[in-house]
Amino acid sequence: MPLIKGHEQRFVKTQMAAWGKIIYPSLEKIIRNKKVVLKNEIPYKCRVVYDSENIEISFTTYQKRAISILVLKECNDIEYHFKYENREELNFLAKDLQPGEEVLIVKNNLITETSFTNIALWNGKEWHTPKRPLLHGVQRSKLLLDKIISEKNISVQDLTFYQKIRLFNALVNWGEAWELSTKQIRTSSL
Secondary structure, three states: OOOHHHHHHHHHHHHHHHHOOOOOOOHHHHHHHOOOOOOOOOOEEEEEEEOOOOEEEEEEEOOOOOOOEEEEEEOOOOOOOOOOOOOHHHHHHHOOOOOOEEEEEEEOOEEEEEOOOEEEEEOOOOEEEEOOOOOOOHHHHHHHHOOOEEEEOOEOHHHHHOOEEEEEOOOOOHHHOEEEEHHHEEEOOO
16 A cells, blocks of 8 residues: 555544544554455555544545646635545636646645645756645655655746646656646636
8 A cells, every 4th residue: 555654644633633532543454454355457546534433445446537737726715634525625626627627726826736636846956846735645745755846835926937747646656647838737717
């Protein structure tokens, strides 16, 4: 299970924030106890939905979607510090997109992330990831720890200093990340 250590840390942090205690001690054990037979050559998304009473684990095959355009959309009051089942705000921002488009969320004039990935921008020398993403993803945390990316506040105006952008998450690692030219970023009615 790739990145399980990061998922475990977020699992504990979320429980402490929600309930002030740990109800489910080991995410890895809970997933392994599910005893699902998965084919090794197929990528799967493991979905964990829980509250203080119940926990549900499900697996679905993961299909990487095609993204060719990023659309800047501003939402200054959006919050997504933890992975919530309720994604209404994120879905609202992405609702009018065409096939192949993905939203690039701007909060208080700072680039944050897309509706389902963290991002990093290349300036010709190094990769910068937004210092204030909506969600501190586990893949992002590992890339920071490995010093592949570094944090920086990136305003909409700063996009002119970057040549390309990568989109990544726990299911799409750095080497397989979407990579687009910053010329493929367009503005929407912000």
